[in-house]
Amino acid sequence: MILVTGGAGFIGSNFVLDWLEQVGESVVNLDALTYAGNLRNLDVLQHDARHHFVRGDIGDRALVDRLLAEHRPRAIVHFAAESHVDRSIHGPAAFVRTNVEGTFTLLEAARAYWSELPEEQRAAFRFHHVSTDEVYGSLGPTDPPFTETHPYQPNSPYSASKAASDHLVRAWFHTYGLPALTTNCSNNYGPYHFPEKLIPLMIVNALSGKPLPVYGDGQNVRDWLYVKDHCAAVRVVLAHGRPGETYNIGGWNEKTNLEIVHTVCALLDELRPDPAGSHARLITFVQDRPGHDRRYAIDARKLERELGWRPADTFDTGIRKTVQWYLDHPQWVAEVQSGAYRDWLATHYAGGAGA
Structure with a gap:
């Protein structure tokens, strides 16, 4: 049994689905179901006894303590986070509350639980903290x-809150001996990505004939990682990583935002042609956001050298699968855009928990 936090979000839900398919070990899934948490991502697990969903906040110490005592997990995989930079600019308090205070509460609960385990279980226990480049x-x-070993220089409320959580995890390892692992990943993309982020937003807007907003000159560079590759890397680090270590997870795919948008448009032109013309006609440049980092790039050689992981997907294969997934799941997109998935949640999970 493992405990996964944030397992109804984009990366977390992909991880839970892949974990049960690849590993088969039971999962307790703790998620507060804020706006980006969507249980519809986990529809196929409704009757799977290996998946126990609990609606709750990582900042609720009593709840976390109860889950640890009841389920006795051998590891905690911590995805839960507020993660959208634009939202952090307009409302930073939620990011400090979840990413900093929530991680602190989770660490303290984990430390208390771990310290009481029998010696063999204590040695095998892991706290895996998922962070960002x-x-x-x-x-x-x-x-x-x-x-x-790159110095921390966060430039947004979001990245500052994640940096703070990274430091807490490091301190709990060095001060208390909690066997913690940290992974810092590059930009993820793939199925179940909430359509406020760049790639799903471009797909969804293009299909609706809406403008495709690109910040500034569109030359901001990111390293793109297909979410299934990220999930595989987390599994490898959880199984074989050295406690106290940090591992960078990247896709070896540096692309400008504008290049990404043109790639999405070209795929849609091929897979879902628009009689009005190329989807690229919808590209619209908008005012840059404050503190917009110019370039991220991940050196993932440590993970490859020590644990043998490399991404299985190139950007070309991953982005094609991603665009096709959105074309194949219009109902999921419509429910997310309309908020109907929240009505579904109220009907099916009124009690706040489910299998």
């Missing part, structure tokens, strides 16, 4: 990619 700040055009 944004904690490292911004790179220049010719700077080498981020390594695990």
Whole structure:
């Protein structure tokens, strides 16, 4: 049994689905179901006895303590986070509350639980903290990619809150001996991505004939990681990573935002042609956001060297699968856009928990 936090969000739900398919070990899934948490992502698990969903907040110490005592997990995989930079600019308090205070509460609960385990179980226990490359700040055009020893230079309320949580996890390992692992990933994309983020937003807007908003000059660079590759990397680190270590997870796919948008448009032109013309006609440049980091790039060689992981998907294969997934799941998109998935939640999970 493992405990996963944030397992109804984009990356968390992909992880839970892949975990049960690839590993088969039972999961307790704790998620507060804020706006981006969507139980419809986990529809196929409704009658799967290996998946126990609990609606709740990682900041609720009594709840976390109860779940640890009841289910006796051998590991905690911590995805739960507020993660959208734009939202952090307009409402930073929620990011400090969840990402900093929530992680602190989870660490303290984990420490109390771990310290009481029998010696063999205590040695095997792991706390895996999932973080972001944004904690490292911004790179220049010719700077080498981020390594695990790159100094922290967060530039947004979101990245600052994640940097703080990383520091807490490190301190709990060094001070208390809690066997913690941290992974810092690059930009994820793939199925179940909430359509406020770049790639799903471009797909959804293009299909509706709406403008495709691109910040500034569109030359901001990100390293793109297919979410299924990220899930595989987390499984490898959880199984074989050294406690106290940080591992960067990247896709070896540096692309400008504008290049990403043109790629999405070209795929849609091929897979779902628009009689009005190429979807690229909808590209619209908008005012840049404050503190917009120019470039991120991940050096994932430590993970490959020590644990043998490399991404299975290139950007070309991953983005094609992603676009096709959105074309194949219009109902999921419609429910997310309309908020209807919340009505479904109220009907099916009125009690706040389910299998």
